[in-house]
Amino acid sequence: MLISENISFRYRKNKKQTLSDLNVKTDDGDLTAVMGESGSGKSTFLAVMAGILKPDQGKVLFNGEDIYSLDDRKLSDIHLRHISYVPQSNIMLKHLTVIENIICAFKETEDEGTLKERALALMDKLGISELGEKFPYELSGGELKRASLVRAVLMSPDILIADEPTTGLDKVTGDRILNFLREYADGKRSVLVATHDEHIKDYADKIVTIERSLR
Amino acid sequence: MVSELRSTINSVKSRAFHSSCLITATALLSFMLFSGIVIDRSLNNGMKNMDRRLGADLMIVPKGAKEKAENLILEGQRGTFYFDGSVDDRIREVEGIKEVTAQCFLKSLSADCCSSEVELVFYDPETDFIVGPWIAENYSNSIGPDSVIVGSDIVCENGTIKLFGKEYKVLSSMAKTGTALDTSVYFPSDAMPAVLADAEAKSSFLTEEQKDGDILSSVFVNIEDGYDTSKVIEKCRQKVGDVDVVYLKQLNESLSDNLLKITDVLEFVLIAGTVLIFVILVLINSVIINDRKQEIALSRILGRSKKKICNALIKETGCISLFGSFIGCGLGALIVIPFGRYIGMKLDMPYLGPGAAASVIQLTVIMIIVFLISLFSSLFVVIKTTNIEPYLALKKEAE
Numbered sequence: 001m002l003i004s005e006n007i008s009f010r011y012r013k014n015k016k017q018t019l020s021d022l023n024v025k026t027d028d029g030d031l032t033a034v035m036g037e038s039g040s041g042k043s044t045f046l047a048v049m050a051g052i053l054k055p056d057q058g059k060v061l062f063n064g065e066d067i068y069s070l071d072d073r074k075l076s077d078i079h080l081r082h083i084s085y086v087p088q089s090n091i092m093l094k095h096l097t098v099i100e101n102i103i104c105a106f107k108e109t110e111d112e113g114t115l116k117e118r119a120l121a122l123m124d125k126l127g128i129s130e131l132g133e134k135f136p137y138e139l140s141g142g143e144l145k146r147a148s149l150v151r152a153v154l155m156s157p158d159i160l161i162a163d164e165p166t167t168g169l170d171k172v173t174g175d176r177i178l179n180f181l182r183e184y185a186d187g188k189r190s191v192l193v194a195t196h197d198e199h200i201k202d203y204a205d206k207i208v209t210i211e212r213s214l215r
Numbered sequence: 216m217v218s219e220l221r222s223t224i225n226s227v228k229s230r231a232f233h234s235s236c237l238i239t240a241t242a243l244l245s246f247m248l249f250s251g252i253v254i255d256r257s258l259n260n261g262m263k264n265m266d267r268r269l270g271a272d273l274m275i276v277p278k279g280a281k282e283k284a285e286n287l288i289l290e291g292q293r294g295t296f297y298f299d300g301s302v303d304d305r306i307r308e309v310e311g312i313k314e315v316t317a318q319c320f321l322k323s324l325s326a327d328c329c330s331s332e333v334e335l336v337f338y339d340p341e342t343d344f345i346v347g348p349w350i351a352e353n354y355s356n357s358i359g360p361d362s363v364i365v366g367s368d369i370v371c372e373n374g375t376i377k378l379f380g381k382e383y384k385v386l387s388s389m390a391k392t393g394t395a396l397d398t399s400v401y402f403p404s405d406a407m408p409a410v411l412a413d414a415e416a417k418s419s420f421l422t423e424e425q426k427d428g429d430i431l432s433s434v435f436v437n438i439e440d441g442y443d444t445s446k447v448i449e450k451c452r453q454k455v456g457d458v459d460v461v462y463l464k465q466l467n468e469s470l471s472d473n474l475l476k477i478t479d480v481l482e483f484v485l486i487a488g489t490v491l492i493f494v495i496l497v498l499i500n501s502v503i504i505n506d507r508k509q510e511i512a513l514s515r516i517l518g519r520s521k522k523k524i525c526n527a528l529i530k531e532t533g534c535i536s537l538f539g540s541f542i543g544c545g546l547g548a549l550i551v552i553p554f555g556r557y558i559g560m561k562l563d564m565p566y567l568g569p570g571a572a573a574s575v576i577q578l579t580v581i582m583i584i585v586f587l588i589s590l591f592s593s594l595f596v597v598i599k600t601t602n603i604e605p606y607l608a609l610k611k612e613a614e
Contacts, residue, residue: 050606052604076515076521079516079517087516089509105517108523
């Protein structure tokens with residue numbers, strides 16, 4: 001369970017208030033969609049919830065503990081095992097193959113063979129199992145998005161946060177991803193998604209709308 | 216461990232251009248430090264070496280041979296200059312003279328032992344205070360007409376050396392001087408007539424003076440305490456006629472002044488060069504880390520702590536600086552070590568290059584210094600970057 005309490009944030013660069021007093025709670029088994037027009041602060045809110053952007057005010061509670069009060073080692077452990085984030089841009093290390101990109105961050109914690117096996121099963125589920133040995137530049141945007149998703153769920157985190165996971169994808173691939181997210185939430189985990197895609201309403205348990213007027 | 220190393224090397228290889236820039240800068244730094252330190256140490260060694268080697272106050276040589284005599288002191292290059300064989304005895308009679316020893320040089324005679332020519336030095340073991348202190352290994356037997364002492368670069372088989380068809384027992388070798396003295400063979404002076412006869416029999420070219428045999432090249436003198444050096448020199452001149460005198464202490468002082476000037480310039484160049492390359496390294500690292508902001512942010516999002524990321528980046532720095540140091544020091548060694556004597560000649564200074572062990576120590580120390588410089592040049596940007604909120608780094612909006 002992930003709870004935001006009175007979250008406020010403003011970017012230092014433009015001084016404009018992006019988030020103001022936001023309170024959101026994600027329950028186990030729920031897929032929560034964060035919606036709103038472009039520039040409303042959906043991505044910023046997700047980043048705050050993921051523990052990668054410290055809010056100016058408020059708390060983000062994971063298992064009752066404010067993740068921003070933790071030291072770097074504990075916060076890293078939370079990112080490794082409990083809260084996973086899929087960024088909007090598909091960032092992969094260009095000198096590693098797709099499968100190496102997926103498992104490289106976790107090699108220190110688990111056996112490489114087990115990680116590869118698990119990654120291949122997840123890639124198969126998302127229809128990219130044959131792409132493991134390819135390099136990121138050989139993949140399309142949709143394929144990269146799915147590979148990023150596999151990397152995010154490889155350690156079966158309790159909370160999965162995905163920023164615009166279906167943007168720029170065709171309907172079949174988008175549905176495949178949304179189905180995957182739904183299934184993931186059904187496994188007693190929380191999924192938090194920022195999207196413009198109205199289609200998410202068919203999959204989400206809860207919709208949070210952020211108004212642009214907050215700024 | 217192996218997979219970690221492979222991953223570090225792959226990461227370095229993946230940024231070929233940036234890594235090449237860093238390797239070039241570290242190689243340049245290592246080359247500069249290695250060459251500079253070797254030259255500095257060698258000049259200092261050469262100076263100390265010369266200081267210890269010349270245990271005399273004066274060197275008296277025939278008129279007109281002063282320059283050749285100074286060359287002998289600095290570079291060990293012997294010339295053929297002679298006065299008659301009684302000069303040392305006459306100088307010994309001068310008041311204020313504490314000790315006198317004479318040497319005679321036969322320049323560049325080919326020997327069966329060596330591919331290059333060797334120089335023969337005849338000295339008087341009874342009065343000697345120049346050759347003796349410079350012998351590296353002590354020997355029990357006194358030197359006789361069939362035995363020799365050799366310079367450090369002369370290789371002899373089974374403890375003997377063959378010259379003009381005759382075998383001589385090698386009693387000992389001299390300590391290294393880094394000069395032409397290292398390829399000299401030292402005979403007792405009473406062996407001179409026989410050696411000259413052998414040389415003539417083997418068709419070696421000898422001058423009329425050399426054939427005559429009763430000759431000396433230089434007389435080394437120590438003056439009694441309390442005597443005025445210039446007055447003693449004057450008396451020597453009165454006794455033996457017009458001769459040139461090399462005042463070794465004066466020469467030593469002038470060389471020490473030169474050495475100080477050279478090492479000051481060298482140290483300035485080294486410090487300025489190191490600071491400049493450090494700035495270049497900081498700039499290159501800033502560009503690299505700026506390019507890697509997203510990658511670093513992603514690592515943090517995936518659960519790598521700042522400490523682990525810093526460690527990984529330090530390993531990359533280590534890998535790059537190690538490679539750069541090898542190239543730089545290797546290049547430095549290839550240029551500076553073989554041309555050491557030439558550098559000394561160009562600077563008009565005694566030059567004694569470091570031995571193998573000293574070179575290895577120097578190499579290790581320089582590699583550590585270069586690693587630390589590389590590390591400090593990247594540390595600030597690494598720490599700054601890992602402290603940026605990962606989301607801001609992902610969006611490239613970091614301020």
